[in-house]
Amino acid sequence: MSASDTIVALASGGGTSAVALIRLSGPQAESISDQASSGAASSAQERRATRAKIRDAAGRVIDDVLLTVFRGTRSFTGEPAVEIACHGGRLIVRRIIERLLECGARSAGPGEFTERAFLNGKLDLTQAEAVMDLISASSDLALRAAHEQLEGGIGRRTAALREDLIGLVAHLEAWIDFPEEDIDPDTGDLFRGRISAAQEGIAALLSTAEQGRVLREGVRTVICGRPNAGKSSLLNLFLGCERAIVSDEAGTTRDTIEEMVVLDGIPLRLVDTAGLRDEAGGVEREGMRRTLMEAERADLVLVVRDASLPPAESEIELPATGKARIVTVLNKADLNVDPAWGGNNGVKISCTSGEGFPDLRHAIGEALDLGEADWGEHAVAINTRHRDCLRRADASLAAADALLTTAQPPELAALELREALEALGEIAGKVDAEEVLGAIFSSFCIGK
Numbered sequence: 054m055s056a057s058d059t060i061v062a063l064a065s066g067g068g069t070s071a072v073a074l075i076r077l078s079g080p081q082a083e084s085i086s087d088q089a090s091s092g093a094a095s096s097a098q099e100r101r102a103t104r105a106k107i108r109d110a111a112g113r114v115i116d117d118v119l120l121t122v123f124r125g126t127r128s129f130t131g132e133p134a135v136e137i138a139c140h141g142g143r144l145i146v147r148r149i150i151e152r153l154l155e156c157g158a159r160s161a162g163p164g165e166f167t168e169r170a171f172l173n174g175k176l177d178l179t180q181a182e183a184v185m186d187l188i189s190a191s192s193d194l195a196l197r198a199a200h201e202q203l204e205g206g207i208g209r210r211t212a213a214l215r216e217d218l219i220g221l222v223a224h225l226e227a228w229i230d231f232p233e234e235d236i237d238p239d240t241g242d243l244f245r246g247r248i249s250a251a252q253e254g255i256a257a258l259l260s261t262a263e264q265g266r267v268l269r270e271g272v273r274t275v276i277c278g279r280p281n282a283g284k285s286s287l288l289n290l291f292l293g294c295e296r297a298i299v300s301d302e303a304g305t306t307r308d309t310i311e312e313m314v315v316l317d318g319i320p321l322r323l324v325d326t327a328g329l330r331d332e333a334g335g336v337e338r339e340g341m342r343r344t345l346m347e348a349e350r351a352d353l354v355l356v357v358r359d360a361s362l363p364p365a366e367s368e369i370e371l372p373a374t375g376k377a378r379i380v381t382v383l384n385k386a387d388l389n390v391d392p393a394w395g396g397n398n399g400v401k402i403s404c405t406s407g408e409g410f411p412d413l414r415h416a417i418g419e420a421l422d423l424g425e426a427d428w429g430e431h432a433v434a435i436n437t438r439h440r441d442c443l444r445r446a447d448a449s450l451a452a453a454d455a456l457l458t459t460a461q462p463p464e465l466a467a468l469e470l471r472e473a474l475e476a477l478g479e480i481a482g483k484v485d486a487e488e489v490l491g492a493i494f495s496s497f498c499i500g501k
């Protein structure tokens with residue numbers, strides 16, 4: 054499959070920079086670049102940075118650049134491509150792209166280069182997704198998981214599962230189609246054992262979904278407590294800057310404030326909220342409603358209490374927190390800690406002095422239980438699309454197993470197995486009936 058048009062886009066970040074990278078991909082990449090560079094592209098050596106001048110239609114120089122030409126399928130996109138490294142001014146970038154459009158290129162849509170790489174067989178779907186994960190990774194662990202996926206980690210694991218199932222379908226269908234060949238039906242325990250082994254493989258992948266979500270979106274961490282407990286001060290302490298307004302006026306924070314931080318390699322999406330109190334009205338009430346909504350969706354709730362007050366005065370009725378872990382933070386430990394706090398097992402800290410902050414970070418790590426140790430060597434973490442495909446595959450395998458257990462016609466079980474294969478194939482973006490046929494002929498030598 055190959056695209057007929059040539060796309061162009063800025064590949065580096067917007068804004069002003071020392072150098073910017075403009076990318077062209079498609080069959081006319083080289084000829085379009087030639088028009089804009091007085092033939093410099095076609096006289097350039099393949100995959101070698103070559104000095105050139107980009108000129109407008111009137112022949113005036115727009116910029117002095119480095120061109121790199123990728124010929125044939127030897128490029129990221131698997132089709133002819135040209136990269137132009139120009140000076141990173143906004144106007145320069147705009148003028149060069151305008152010139153390339155004038156010469157016959159079209160503006161690329163979002164993800165279109167990677168989509169082409171997929172369509173040209175350079176990447177499977179999980180690898181294409183990994184490119185995005187890689188770019189948006191906000192922590193070392195997320196980066197590792199994205200790298201593993203870009204290297205084909207998930208693709209390999211689903212391919213192995215598919216291979217097992219293809220063997221199974223081949224066996225079952227050969228038996229259906231050629232009963233006279235005297236193939237051992239093998240639909241008893243052995244056959245079902247292979248189905249359940251595949252289900253175990255699926256379950257192992259599915260069990261990484263939660264980590265995948267956390268790595269991609271961050272642990273939703275909601276800071277809640279009574280007004281003035283120091284919630285916004287805690288957010289600021291995490292960020293190391295005065296992001297949220299802090300004041301001794303109770304009810305300062307009205308709307309939720311969200312910021313990402315990374316704690317020992319784990320991304321946290323921190324949400325500062327409006328304080329919870331019974332006597333609130335008007336805007337503050339609306340703020341509280343938002344706090345409760347956030348708490349319900351949280352993975353982790355940090356309950357901030359003012360340790361300089363007696364426990365009863367900083368007590369909050371904890372909102373419904375779904376499945377969130379809860380860590381209690383006893384703030385203002387620099388003041389006189391009310392003796393009644395004695396036996397409370399919250400983490401004592403001072404947001405003003407920073408004292409006790411390492412203990413809090415440690416307590417959060419423990420509560421989340423997401424440390425390096427759990428990652429093993431291969432940091433595979435599936436995304437929601439993979440999860441949905443895996444769940445469908447698992448349901449089909451369960452159905453196939455049930456059909457075989459109740460001695461239904463093998464055709465029905467074969468259909469379910471094919472459904473499972475298709476669902477697994479969707480993960481890497483391939484669905485291919487030929488594969489099953491190939492396995493039948495190669496392993497059973499039918500027609501000899």
Ligand SMILES: Nc1nc2c(c(=O)[nH]1)N(C=O)[C@@H](CNc1ccc(C(=O)N[C@@H](CCC(=O)O)C(=O)O)cc1)CN2
Nearest residue numbers: 064074076100121123126127128129130131136175184
């Ligand atoms: N300048 C530049 N830097 C970049 C990219 C790019 O496209 N251009 N990348 C884009 O995301 C990443 C690197 N990934 C790449 C992947 C494949 C090929 C490539 O040319 N593949 C050919 C040749 C293989 C080889 O010689 O190793 C191929 O697969 O046939 C290039 C970059 C990050 N840095």
Ligand SMILES: Nc1nc2c(ncn2[C@@H]2O[C@H](COP(=O)(O)OP(=O)(O)OP(=O)(O)O)[C@@H](O)[C@H]2O)c(=O)[nH]1
Nearest residue numbers: 280281282283284285286300304305306328404405
């Ligand atoms: N002594 C002391 N004061 C603190 C500490 N943390 C916060 N404060 C003070 O407590 C007051 C309230 O702090 P905020 O961070 O605004 O409290 P909040 O929980 O966000 O309050 P609302 O947004 O109104 O719900 C401010 O005057 C802070 O300076 C602390 O560790 N020690």
Ligand SMILES: [Mg+2]
Nearest residue numbers: 284285305306
């Ligand atoms: Mg606040």
